[in-house]
Amino acid sequence: MSFQNSATAFSSSREEAPFSIDELFFSRTDERGVIAAGNEVFRRISEYSWQELVGAPHKIIRHPDMPKGVFYILWERLKKGLATGAYVKNRAKDGRYYWVYAVISPIEGGYVSVRMKPSSKVFSQAQVAYAEALKLEANEGLTPEESAAKIREVLRDLGFPTYAAFSSFAIAQEMTARDTALARVEDGRLRSMKELLPRLHDLESEQQNLFTAFAKIRGIPSNMRIVASRLEPAGGPISAISQNYRLMSDEVTNHLGGFRVENGARSMTESVLSRVHHGIFMMAAARLQREVKMVALEAFLTAKEGDNFKYEVEVLTTLLDTYSIDSGAVLVSVFNDVTALTRSAKDLRQLVTGLDSIRVLCRVEAGRLGANSVSLMPVIDQLDKFHIEIDATLERIMHLSERVKTLVEAAMPRTANGSLHYHHS
Ligand SMILES: Cc1cc2nc3c(=O)[nH]c(=O)nc-3n(C[C@H](O)[C@H](O)[C@H](O)COP(=O)(O)O)c2cc1C
Incomplete structure (x- = not known):
């Protein structure tokens, strides 16, 4: 294993790569999920240079704690042309992690992912559900598709009839929690x-x-x-x-x-x-x-x-x-x-x-x-x-x-x- 920089050598994977709740970042990919562009915040948090990011598949920042089933659901929906929200744990180049709530939308010739820092109660629930899904994937050797079905089952038990129902609830909770953290007026329409x-x-x-x-x-x-x-x-x-x-x-x-x-x-x-x-x-x-x-x-x-x-x-x-x-x-x-x-x-x-x-x-x-x-x-x-x-x-x-x-x-x-x-x- 080669150490790309000093941070790689010393940062523990248990450490969080910090970013503040007011920050938003995005990336744009082609139809296969290969990174085409993004903003500076994305580059800073992922710890990669633009040369490393552009042209790389988005899984360059994939964290091993992420259940495969979540990405299965994500791609299944994206391929149907449906914008999709998801909690994602990512891994910066130096091994540190960071969680986001991402909204990924189909655009002409690819996708755009916009991310915010999650902070609501649903986020804690999602973390528990992800940990369980990951355990099941490892212990029972579930395929991504089987794991996706399990995740949907867990969501149904939590009262969300569909993944769409869950992600709509989650994004609303995240926006409200973020508004509160940033002392913004509550969004009355929402x-x-x-x-x-x-x-x-x-x-x-x-x-x-x-x-x-x-x-x-x-x-x-x-x-x-x-x-x-x-x-x-x-x-x-x-x-x-x-x-x-x-x-x-x-x-x-x-x-x-x-x-x-x-x-x-x-x-x-x-x-x-x-x-x-x-x-x-x-x-x-x-x-x-x-x-x-x-x-x-x-x-x-x-x-x-x-x-x-x-x-x-x-x-x-x-x-x-x-x-x-x-x-x-x-x-x-x-x-x-x-x-x-x-x-x-x-x-x-x-x-x-x-x-x-x-x-x-x-x-x-x-x-x-x-x-x-x-x-x-x-x-x-x-x-x-x-x-x-x-x-x-x-x-x-x-x-x-x-x-x-x-x-x-x-x-x-x-x-x-x-x-x-x-x-x-
Ligand atoms: C616009 C866009 C943004 C994505 N963002 C991430 C991300 O931040 N982290 C991640 O692990 N996967 C992200 N993905 C999904 C990856 O393409 C990939 O499916 C995932 O990392 C799992 O890799 P695997 O399918 O090879 O297991 C994104 C995909 C798209 C289209």
Whole structure:
């Protein structure tokens, strides 16, 4: 082994290569991940000279503690043209390590990676997950693909249905932690988006409550008809009511189906959720991109970087434009989804009001039958209980969907005069 410089000889691999939380750095590669350019901060922290870095594969700074599965996920997504965020532990030339949260984006002819210093609680969780993945790779001889599947499984157990959901959560937490560390004002739009997540989860479980409640009453109308056949002549009022109730509750159940959507999602909220994750990622990445563009521009204007750095500023500017447009578009589509969700909830409530009036009619008829209606009472009591439960659930759904809509509105990009930047559909 040859010692390239004195630092190589003395720095321990357990030492961290320092960089401060306000610093952002980037590198640009070709389609295979061969380094084409970067900024001065990247060079300084990696401890390599430009001659060593340019033309070298990015794995020149690969740290042995990094699980192969993470890079598998990274490349799988990049090849699909998807920007990807990831925690990465790197190794400087002198053996010291440094952690980054990187956002890697496809660009014309290659990729750009922008990095910040991670400091949030999610970072600690990621470190534990990486250590476990690394152990599994070594002990069970997992292939990168198998390890990637395990990592996705661990993320699912932690409550992240997809890698995209995890990285969107992570970037939002990192941006917020960084803002706090740098005493910056909190990003209100990002906060609104983050607040959306628990509400959408609540909405999802309330919807499940509705499905379950409706499944429970399926048998009631036929029970009612059987009881009615003993109390009144065929086609009497109670059996007519029970038939109407059956027809109308079928209509409500069909409408519940309207909450479900295609494209593999279980429900409308689930599909909105995945869009919100994407929106959070794009919003946070757009901010990161804006900042790194300013960093690069300043370095260029103050001649801290060479003349050909102008090209890097242009690349970052184009990337920022893409992020701004994409994050705006995602938010508009989330807004439209949420509007549809609120409308769906309102329609549902109207249908249930109709159903409830049939229940009331049933009570009135039972009252007219007087003492004869005793056998009908348990069924009617069951309906009463069901309606109380449904009303409460619908009330919560209405409240939640209104709140969700307000939060999306707060997160929408605004035009210079403060008006919302979207078209009414
Ligand atoms: C733009 C870009 C930036 C990358 N940055 C890093 C990095 O900082 N550290 C790293 O180990 N790998 C990075 N990679 C991934 C490497 O190309 C490579 O997949 C990884 O080091 C693992 O090497 P291996 O696939 O040969 O095992 C980057 C890839 C791209 C496209």
